[in-house]
Amino acid sequence: MGGTMDVTKQQRRGNTRQRIQDVALDLFAEQGYEKTSLREIAEHLDVTKAALYYHFKTKEEILVSIFDDLTQPILDLIEWGRQQPHTLETKQEIVRRYSATLAGATPLFRFMQENQATVRELRVGETFKERMQGLREIIVDPEADLTDQVRCVSAIFTLHAGMFFLQDIAGDPEAKRKAVLEVATDLVTQAHRGGAEG
Amino acid sequence: MGGTMDVTKQQRRGNTRQRIQDVALDLFAEQGYEKTSLREIAEHLDVTKAALYYHFKTKEEILVSIFDDLTQPILDLIEWGRQQPHTLETKQEIVRRYSATLAGATPLFRFMQENQATVRELRVGETFKERMQGLREIIVDPEADLTDQVRCVSAIFTLHAGMFFLQDIAGDPEAKRKAVLEVATDLVTQAHRGGAEG
């Protein structure tokens, strides 16, 4: 039986785990976590549901593994941020780096944004919240006045929103990304100055 | 059997429809649409699932009815906005009014935000998108440069984010609401000036 395996199947050898993650993320992002069944994932890969269970213990674990792989850069960013001085330049750099991170894992962030209700009850929900908390800590000055704190949070959300909600606005994607980055940078800059002046 | 109905049940008579909507929205907002089963809603109300179907044709229709009832103010706001001159004051007033609208229907907006993936495949998804589109039209100047357009969209998102994502930030809720409003107003103001100066 193994001998009659066709070429397509042979090529798959050994990277099924990765392929599951890829397909799963695509489907999760497109349809949501609950609406994506393991049957569907399996069918897209032309394997059986049981095969998924060889590679992952549960449906949730598929998501966890994707999440862990793709959000490592955020962890790194937070780690880096913690060791920097709380200067304006640092904050601007954080915004720049976070923007790049988002761009490198768009489907996952889209998924996290669009499935918050679901994700909240999952392990990744808690983890993601912690990451966001960490991000806030390195970008928001707890001593600043409330308005400036909001500005910093807003900067992060502007970046998030930029990924999806600007899709329906006309314009070249790269131009839009730059515009979004500019607005976000502006927001942290104002926040910083506000604090300095106040 | 009907004769032995207890007082609690009698009082309910005639407002079951409303009560279904209330409980459903609570649960939808808390757990998500998919994770909330009709059984659960029914149990909370101490009626049978079939009773829900007497008042609503499908699960989706429950959501639609809630949505239609609670988003009427946005429709009114868009209508109003269309008839105003495109001045800075108008935009600031739109931000103020939208902020008030959000405050008046927090659970629904929380739900819409946190269940985007699900909602996208539902009728309310399309409708909501249209509403947001309408809102953008009255607040974003298509002639302005991209950065200023992003500022306006960002203002709306700041208001949205303000409802939920600031929950973990310390501070008096009313103070936070004002801070959020201020940042959003700032953003449209800058956008307007930018356009004027550019």
Next chain:
Amino acid sequence: MGGTMDVTKQQRRGNTRQRIQDVALDLFAEQGYEKTSLREIAEHLDVTKAALYYHFKTKEEILVSIFDDLTQPILDLIEWGRQQPHTLETKQEIVRRYSATLAGATPLFRFMQENQATVRELRVGETFKERMQGLREIIVDPEADLTDQVRCVSAIFTLHAGMFFLQDIAGDPEAKRKAVLEVATDLVTQAHRGGAEG
């Protein structure tokens, strides 16, 4: 409330029972008994389900009442047939009369034919079987040889089949009815002769 009843509704007064029977028979014949729900019947009549229960005790009783009203002619025919001599003329007359009876209650017979499985578990099933049994008794000579008995049964079935299964054959309906009647008459005639000769 009664005072504001519109004209259409006023006209309905007093014949609702009949109207239920009419609509029910139409739907039963078209979709089958099981697939036709009381909700559907009620909607067609623009009344509530509960109204049906004012006129009939159960769904089955609606069918029973229709059946009893429309199959009385068969009862009469059997009664008549029992008092006639067992001549060829009698048999031919039975075929002629039965053909007329069928023509006068096509939807019911269509229903009975197409819902035998369902009807078998209903009270009308038993009754219908008895009627058919009675019909057989007056047209089949138990002394005749088996082939001729089959001819007589076949005559009855030819009449039944004539109602529906010839629909897809081209030709004027009245011409078809006559052709069917001729074949059926032929069959009983041959049966009679066979018996006489054998």
Next chain:
Amino acid sequence: MGGTMDVTKQQRRGNTRQRIQDVALDLFAEQGYEKTSLREIAEHLDVTKAALYYHFKTKEEILVSIFDDLTQPILDLIEWGRQQPHTLETKQEIVRRYSATLAGATPLFRFMQENQATVRELRVGETFKERMQGLREIIVDPEADLTDQVRCVSAIFTLHAGMFFLQDIAGDPEAKRKAVLEVATDLVTQAHRGGAEG
């Protein structure tokens, strides 16, 4: 759990699909399609409802699979008939072969006959109609006069009726089958002669 599976269950392995078809056909024929629930089928087989869905995508597909398996002979018969000359002998042979086909799939034909209303809305309904249409085409001469056409259709219906409606008539089954076949053969013979003479 799997290890403690009893002998009876082990023997079943690998032929569950066939067993589902068998039990389903029995129950469909006995009680009708709608009245037969998947729960019932599953219970008869001592498996869960979900097991049925492993083997068939829907309830309807169970029926389709049974139908396709059992009506293949009719397809073959039509195919054969189309290649024969339109002689009397051919028609008589068709009657003989069709009679044999019916005898080999009695429960299915009983089911189709007794559940026409239901079946009409199912995929098999359309298919069955086409088959019957095909059968008519090879046995009915469209040039013949209407009465003779009716005779041929009547022959087919006599065969159908023979399977069920003669059940209540006394007599040895094999003798009855022969009698039915004789009457049907007679009908096509008369039809053929009529055409020849007319």
Next chain:
DNA sequence: GATGAATGAGGTTTCATTCAT
């Protein structure tokens, strides 16, 4: 003569998961 509100039973279907092979 009819409605409004509700129920209890049961329907088909889908899902994540298991396990022997």
Next chain:
DNA sequence: AATGAATGAAACCTCATTCAT
């Protein structure tokens, strides 16, 4: 490394029926 077969739980939904008004 993966399959085939199956399960248990639960989902949405529909139906005939009831009864106070």
